[in-house]
Amino acid sequence: MASRPRSSRTRRALLAALVTASVALPVSGAARPAAVPAPAPAAPRPLGTAEPSVLEARYAAGREEIRAARDMAARHGDRRRATTLTGMAAPGRTFLMFDGRDGGRSAEVFGDLSGAERIAVLVPGAGVDLDHYGRLRRGAEALLGELGDRSAVVAWLGYRTPATMGPSSLTSGLAEETSPRLRVFVRELGEAAPSARVSLLCHSYGSVVCARAAPGLDATDLVLYGSPGTGADSAAALGTRATVRAGRGGDDWIARVPHLELRLPFVTVGFGTDPVAPEFGAEVFDAGDAGHSDYLRPGSVSLRSLAAIVAGTAGGRHA
Incomplete structure (x- = not known):
């Protein structure tokens, strides 16, 4: 009997993944912290400038929201949750915004934003929330340590990330909803620090968010790593003036995810072309042997590569 075409087998595998995720959602969703109540925050005042006094007023407002x-x-x-938030409100922690509702939203600054010549904005992927924030924070600290002086890193948890095992991680719905907020946030950073080089570092599902925000995004680099795809066929199709870069570590399981889009009656599943594939056209950087969750591991090849991109010292090569 003739075997089914490879594309058919791949589509069946993706459908199986969707069904599995749908079954797993009630279990994983039960563990998510969205049910913890929190007050609605006041709308933060626009920065306008990155002068220290302006930043300190914004940070003070963030601490008040966290304490509430x-x-x-x-x-x-x-x-x-109370213990986590006590740590976030500690002296020296600096948040441009905070919202404790529905799993949490925040933007924490590492380094001196007022004197930064280069700013990296980390956009996380699935499974990150206030109760699972430590890895994002450690990654931001590691990147800042690699960059050194005159640098700032912003850990932007600006959306309710999808559950790692859930249907929303296989579709672009959350990314579509979130992308306007990311675009506004990056624009505000650029207006506050107009001479700084701004790079977006987009991990896993975060690369889908960045791709949706890409048109008109005021950034020097758009970096996709550990990406399941973006929903675009090519870097050019993202419609951004930023240099699009992509990387994937040798131990990242995302390489085994089918890179295709499957159009179902009411939703499209999957994100299409692999960003590190030659046909996508991104500049590919060396991510070493990184696994899916350790691209920002201290001492790693991937961390050094990402820091060089943010610093503007990275070379470029196409896949």
């Missing part, structure tokens, strides 16, 4: 969310979590009896 901590107190509500404590009254709710959620000690884990």
Whole structure:
């Protein structure tokens, strides 16, 4: 009997993944922290400038929002969330914005934004929220350490990320919803620090978010790593003036995810062309042997490559 075409087998595998994720969602969703109550935050004032006094006022407002969310979590009896928020409100932590509702939104600054000549914005992927924030923070600290002086890193948790095992991680719905907020945030950074070089570092599902925000995005580099695809056939199709770069570590399981789009009656599943494939046309950087969650591991090839991109010292090569 003749075997089915490879494309048919791949589509069946993707459908199987969708079904598996749909079954897993009630389990993974039950563990997510969206049910922890938090007050609605006040709308932050636009930065306008990165002068230290302006930044400190914004950081002070962020601390007040975190403390209010901590107190509500404590009254709710959620000690884990209250402990997390106590740490976030500690002296020296600096947040441009914070919203404790629905899993949490935040933008934490590492380094001195007022004197930064280069700014990296980290856009995380699936499974990151206030109760699973530590890895994102450690990655931001590692990147800042590699970059050195005159640099700042912003950990932008600006959306409710999809569950790692859930249907929303296989479709672009959350990215479509989130991309306008990312575009506005990057524009605000650029207006506050007009002479700084701004790079977006987009991990996993975060690369889908960045791709949707790409048109009109005021950034020097758009970096996709550990990416399942972007929904675009090529870097040019993203419609951005930024240099599009892509990398994938040798131990990243995302390489085994089918890079295609499957159009179903009411939704498109999958994200199409692999960003590190030659036909995508991105500049490919060396990610070493990184696994899916350790591109920002201290001492790693991938961290050095990402830091060189942010610093503007990276060479470029096409896949």
